[in-house]
Amino acid sequence: MPFLVLIWFSSLFAFSDSDSPVFTDPVAKEADNMVLKHFPDTAAARHFLLGRFDPAKHPDFIRLTEQDAIKDFYLQKETAAAFRKMQAAAADDGISLKIVSGGRTFQDQKNIWEWKWKEQKKAGRKDSLDIATRILEYSLMPGTSRHHWGTDIDINNINNSYFQTSRGMKVYEWLTTHAGEYGFCQVYADESGRPGCAIEKWHWSYLPLAETYLQIYNSVITYQDLDQFSGSGQADDLEVISRYVNGISTACRK
Ligand SMILES: [Zn+2]
Numbered sequence: 001m002p003f004l005v006l007i008w009f010s011s012l013f014a015f016s017d018s019d020s021p022v023f024t025d026p027v028a029k030e031a032d033n034m035v036l037k038h039f040p041d042t043a044a045a046r047h048f049l050l051g052r053f054d055p056a057k058h059p060d061f062i063r064l065t066e067q068d069a070i071k072d073f074y075l076q077k078e079t080a081a082a083f084r085k086m087q088a089a090a091a092d093d094g095i096s097l098k099i100v101s102g103g104r105t106f107q108d109q110k111n112i113w114e115w116k117w118k119e120q121k122k123a124g125r126k127d128s129l130d131i132a133t134r135i136l137e138y139s140l141m142p143g144t145s146r147h148h149w150g151t152d153i154d155i156n157n158i159n160n161s162y163f164q165t166s167r168g169m170k171v172y173e174w175l176t177t178h179a180g181e182y183g184f185c186q187v188y189a190d191e192s193g194r195p196g197c198a199i200e201k202w203h204w205s206y207l208p209l210a211e212t213y214l215q216i217y218n219s220v221i222t223y224q225d226l227d228q229f230s231g232s233g234q235a236d237d238l239e240v241i242s243r244y245v246n247g248i249s250t251a252c253r254k
Pocket of ligand 1: 101147152153154202203204
């Protein structure tokens, strides 16, 4: 009996220690192939998807100019090029588009998250589950934001009130009509039954890249990967991967 326990224990160890386990079933094999098509290995995929890399040193990323954005954010070159095309087309129609938030590292997202966490505490809230749920209405947990991937942008203003002004309404109308022609989709749209964060008329995702990243995210990221921030222990209870990371509009899914 002790011998069998030893075999069981060592096989468990061999798997948990490996970043690229040998998959035997076809579905897992296909997922593994997709990871390897885009990343050197699953560890690299995990780092990227969690935003744990420096975009200034990433060959696929570019720093935005003041023509593109209000700050020197980074984005994937392909996303930036698509945005610039869209921006020029919008300008021809008298619509001005500017990026107010772009790529964010894990640390960037953590800064936002921890600031909001402190505000909730100051307001007297103590229950971590309650605090996390409130923040999740507009900000995803570090490691779960699409902004990590360099594919997602916030356009013009991150307040719903702006999109109720006549200028904001025109911008939104233009985007809903034309953004798809440039690969952008409103992931947090007004769709009944969509779980996850609230409607964000400003947040647009460059799907030719982001669709693939979401698929890879679902095959390599687990709740154990979400840590090192306040309330990370609630990620599992709140099902942030299925409800928030995957809580996107039907029109933006494959
Ligand atoms: Zn956003």
